[in-house]
Amino acid sequence: MPTDKLNLDFLPKHVTHLLEQEKKAELQALLAQFRSEDVAEALLELDYAEIRTVLTWVDVELASELVTHIDSDYWYELLTPMDEPRLVEIVRELPSDEAADLLNELDDDLAEKILAAQGNSESYQNLATLLQYPEETAGAMMNPDIVYVPESLNTDQALSMIRQNIESFKDINYIYITDARRRLTGVLPLPALIAAPTQSLIEEVMTRDVIAVDVMMDEDDVVDIVRKYELMTVPVVDAQQRLLGIITIDDILDVIEEQADEEAYKMAALGELDNQASAFQAALTRIPWLLICLGGSVSAGTIIHLFKHTLEEAIVLASFMPAVMGMAGNTGVQTSTLLIRNMGGGPLPRNFLWRMVLREFRTAFVIGLLCGAIASSVAIYFFHSNPLIGVVIGLSLFLSILFSTFLGTSLPYLFQKFEIDPAVASGPFVTTINDSTALIIYLGIASMALRYLL
Template identity: 30%
Template sequence: MVKLNEETRESYLDNIMKAVITEEIETFRTMFLELHPADQTDVFLSLEPPERKRVYEFLSPDEFAEVFEGLETEDQKRIALELDDHYAAEMFNRMYADDVADFFSELEEDQAGVILQAMDREEADDVRELLTYDEGTAGSIMTKEYISVKAFDTVEDVIELLREKGPDAETIYYLYVVDEAGKLVGVTSIRDVITSYSDKTIESVMSSRVVSVHVKTDQEEVAQIIQKYDFLAVPVVTEHQVLVGIVTFDDVIDVMEEEAAEDLGEITASRGADVTLGPFQAAKRRMPWIVLLMFFGLGTAEVISVFESTLETVVLLAAFIPMVMGSAGNTGTQSLAVAVRALATGNLEKRGFMKTIAREFLTGFYIGVACAAVIIVLIGLFYGDFFLGVIVGVSIMISLGAASVIGTTVPMLINKLKMDPAIASGPFITTLSDVISLMIYFLIATSLLQYMQ
């Protein structure tokens, strides 16, 4: 299999393009099918519609299915419109059911229905089943292409089964053992099978201690289980322990990427506003948070108006407002990221709610002590007023501790309400920390005002 690097990509692409334009079918097939599937997808996307139409003629639905699976959803929608209905149906028949279901979930119901009608009945039924599960669950990301065997099967029987059905399975590293009712009773590996004597039964080489997930288990929890046990796949069962599918490692990678992108979007208050959107659509998705935070920001103005007399007495206090607010906001955002990460990995349960809060408070406080020491010296040297430095320094020290608690507590409380903790966005934490740190700053300054005059 050929893998393209930057040096060979351009010349190889030129040769493939030439073969497409001149309709040299065999030359095209030889060069294109030798490529790694990821490079096949890249090459295909670089073609113009007329050239792509010829590719559909040069490749069978089975061969093109691998290219189609490598496309992003938006590209899949665009390319699907270019395909002949019969060609498309045959292609979907050759794809793994979970990949087809992922694509159909992005289509209108009537569009998906038309294609399902044209597909083979067995393949269509598998896709329909996957579409019934709630998005984000193990059932929605599992694949139906797996190998199951019986406990009384011999090793020789299983090896013969692998020869017959192995090419169509998504993975054969694990073989799942089921009883007559389809219930999961054990698991064995391909290594255990091929290193055993042919007359041995699977029951003698299987493990009955099987780690499985329920069809309704959240996909993020599935990813954690696969990561924890270093699995290549995990079986999916119903409430009656009937095996209905498996979630493979590559599906988990997609889930982790999707969850990370989603959490980043939530934390930055820009969920869904990726670079593929136009400026208007992106602005529409980001705008609600920004408008909401404007109202929260009015709290800052209110705090300043309450302590207006303090500012009038010592005008220099105003110069350090951005420093106090910025330091608290940054620290709160750091604690937010730590808390969301701890919740996502399950480390929070191990450490405990109060211990985590105490740890983040002390972390923020210690950072504050270091910042206070630096700022006291700097203000004393540059402004000749060490007492003002003490006020600013102590305010930062307390504010950083408080901001750390806010950044940790808010996502934890949201998680307790069974909501995604990532919705405690960075801008929200920053704004809340701003208001509280400003209040701390002015309370300390007002209480010590008599010593500054």
């Protein structure tokens, strides 16, 4: 299959042309030349109506693959207007965990219709089981379409069973072993099973120390376990240790991507974004933090007003206020972002934390000296200011950078201590506080200098 960039770059235009000419057979032949992942990426350059037409024209197997490769954020707008019978076919073709994710993105009424259309099939039973678990739990993540091996079999019988159910094992590197009551008793890597002596009992060659997660475990905790033990798959069990399904590495990667998005949104004070939300709902989500920022800006304006006589005596000070505020805010955000990133894996060891804080202060010291010297020189040589004013500007910038580094390191740590997500301590929050404190430092030093030295 061609995957070179030139062919892929022209694919969206070619697809659009074939859709306009209503050449269904030619479109099917064209897309058959590419991997479904590349086709899905190319389709995102088309509008939703064109993508729906493609999903209708191609065979249902390819359509289901394309849907899984399209980001779930687009599913609602893309699939809701689709013909219901075709949507039922696509859902039926999807793995149960992917189908459940898709139904969760649709309106409840449409999801119930699609689920009911599955009949009393195994697909319906698996979907109904997955949908009963709360979102963002191991139960909602898992794939129940698994084949497990009874511990009473021997290795030859187990291999024969795998051959008969090869579709269920094609992406699995581990074989999970159960007793007569379907309770998880062990795990066996597929290479170890192949290499085991013939006619050996499974219970004799399997590993009993198997790491499993509870069906109600939060997905973030599941990710932590997978990271800690470097797992490719993890079995899901109930309170009686019965095997219910497995979570594969692709499901884990999806959660990690969601976590990264959530952290980015929090650090930008956006809260939880919902693509289906109205403009009013989106505004309500964002406005609390923005009001805090507005309050900080008003505070900064009040501080400037309180020091208006200082600014009147040395107007050049006003020219450097944006530089002092900007450098303080940016330094604080950089420091807090670095600390929050290291906190992503959980609480930091105390020795590591202090070593990191000291390094950040040393870094801030160097940055403050350099930027302060540059700002002081600019004030003296380009603005022809009194040398003492240049020193005031440089010293204020130096101290503001040090204080912003203190805030950038202390706020995330304090937030974590009080079990508040440290990510909210970055972005606009740090910048708002730094703006006010930087102004107080800057104008306070300037006032004292003008009063006592000039």
